Amino acid sequence: MHELSIAYHLVEIAAQAAQSAHVKQVDALHLRLGALSGVVKEALLFSYEIATAGTVLEGSRLVIEEIPVALHCPACAVTSVLDTIQVFRCPICGQPSNDIRQGRELEVVSLEIADEQPTYS
Amino acid sequence: MNNPRILEIRRGVLEKNDLLAQNLRAHFNEAGVMVINLVSSPGAGKTAFLEATLRHLRENGLRPAALVGDLATDNDAQRLARSGAPVRQIVTGGNCHLEADMISTHLADWQLDLTNLDYLFIENVGNLVCPASYDLGEHLRVVLLSVTEGEDKPLKYPTLFNSADVTIITKIDIAAAVEFDRAAATAAIHAVRPGMIILETSAKTGEGMQNWLEYLNTCRQTYPLQPITT
Numbered sequence: 531m532h533e534l535s536i537a538y539h540l541v542e543i544a545a546q547a548a549q550s551a552h553v554k555q556v557d558a559l560h561l562r563l564g565a566l567s568g569v570v571k572e573a574l575l576f577s578y579e580i581a582t583a584g585t586v587l588e589g590s591r592l593v594i595e596e597i598p599v600a601l602h603c604p605a606c607a608v609t610s611v612l613d614t615i616q617v618f619r620c621p622i623c624g625q626p627s628n629d630i631r632q633g634r635e636l637e638v639v640s641l642e643i644a645d646e647q648p649t650y651s
Numbered sequence: 652m653n654n655p656r657i658l659e660i661r662r663g664v665l666e667k668n669d670l671l672a673q674n675l676r677a678h679f680n681e682a683g684v685m686v687i688n689l690v691s692s693p694g695a696g697k698t699a700f701l702e703a704t705l706r707h708l709r710e711n712g713l714r715p716a717a718l719v720g721d722l723a724t725d726n727d728a729q730r731l732a733r734s735g736a737p738v739r740q741i742v743t744g745g746n747c748h749l750e751a752d753m754i755s756t757h758l759a760d761w762q763l764d765l766t767n768l769d770y771l772f773i774e775n776v777g778n779l780v781c782p783a784s785y786d787l788g789e790h791l792r793v794v795l796l797s798v799t800e801g802e803d804k805p806l807k808y809p810t811l812f813n814s815a816d817v818t819i820i821t822k823i824d825i826a827a828a829v830e831f832d833r834a835a836a837t838a839a840i841h842a843v844r845p846g847m848i849i850l851e852t853s854a855k856t857g858e859g860m861q862n863w864l865e866y867l868n869t870c871r872q873t874y875p876l877q878p879i880t881t
Contacts, residue, residue: 532747532781540664547660561664568784568810615809617842626845630813636665636784641658 533573536636537581543638548586555644558591564635565599565615590642599633668785671751675788682765685871686773688787690811691795692804693777696821696854698727700795701774703854705734707864708770715770718757720749722776731774737763748781749773751788770867779808791870797821798831802839809843817848819863824853 544559559578563569571594578592602609603620609631610621619626663669679686691697701717708715716737719728728740739761741753754773758765765771773789775782794815796804799822805812812818818840826833840847850866852859 532784535746536664536784539667543662543664543666544660547658547662551658553658566810566813568780568814615813615843616806618813618845619842626841628845636663638660638662638664640660643656643658645656 531570531573533569534577534580536569537574537577540638541578541581541585541587544587544641545585547638548641553586553641553643556587556590556641557644558593558642559587560593560595560639560642562595562597562635562637562639564597564633566630566633567636569636571596593642595639597633597635600631601627602629602631603627604629665784668751671755672786672788675751675755676790679765679771679788679790682768684765684768684771685791685867686771686787686789687791687793687867688773688775688782688789689793689795690775690779690782690815691777691797691821692779692800695777695795695797695800697774697777697795698730699854700819700821700852701772702731702734703852703857703860704772704863705731705736707857707860709735711864713769714767715772716763716768717772717774718754719774720753720776722746727774737761739763743776747776747778748785749775749787750785754787769871779804779811783811783814791816793817793819795819795821796836796840798823798826799829802832802835805836805839805843812840812843812847815844815847817850817866818844820849820851822853822855823851823858824856826851 548556563571575592582588599612599615600609601612601618603625605625606620606622608622689697689701705715717731718739718741719731720741720743721727722743722745725740728738731738739757741757773787792815794812796818837849840849850859850863852863
């Protein structure tokens, strides 16, 4: 299981971005997770709490958008979304294809920032 | 001043590893060494296969070396060193896969002159899940599947098989004894990676090793490796 190490990587990236933007508290981290990323959603969610402890992301939610594989078929000239990662064939004509256009994503998309009271000094 | 509600980031979680891997690959290209990442489940025969490969390459006058990832021991490195090729161990200390920075750190410590090599093999940790996500700067990713493992293994670990360039079926000398179903294995491999080249080998009897060496040589000719000219 390498999801804990993945969780630490994503927290590092997010914490860096939060710091540069002078963010004190994060509500949620949005992540795009491809079906072929090699990362298991449940294991990542479990690891997230551990990885965020003591960081600006502590207590935040991890919101995962699952990205299915999209396969391009040269014969049909169509890119189709697959509902499996076990058969790489065009769902229209049945031809095998290796032209994967989507599904390897493992990307930090954005942070949802907690509302803060305006500060006056 | 209120902070914005949404802070856009859009960065790859493994971008650090990917960037390091790209730099490593450029470095390997410049040195003219072809790098092969071997992945399989534990017990598929990676070490025996690599030992036979190193021995055969050396017999053919070529210059291979190997970096060997292992969770806790240096047994594999000791076995491989018998081939006479330079071998170095990466003990991952429980980490289930190799990452690009482990490769660059060990290469730096090793002080191996890459320009004196034809091939550098990286034996990954025995695991069919985690190594899939990590580019090590290799030119060729080779997945090993032994005849004893079950022909449907590619369907159980599609991400790794999909990320590989070639499948090596190992222990082919005992295929009949374990009733290995060649057609089923081929169908499973091609379902998750259409058209992938499949080579059958036995490290024990040497069967198929010549085909594998020829395949390696063809890849080496094809890859854009640029040996340093003196």
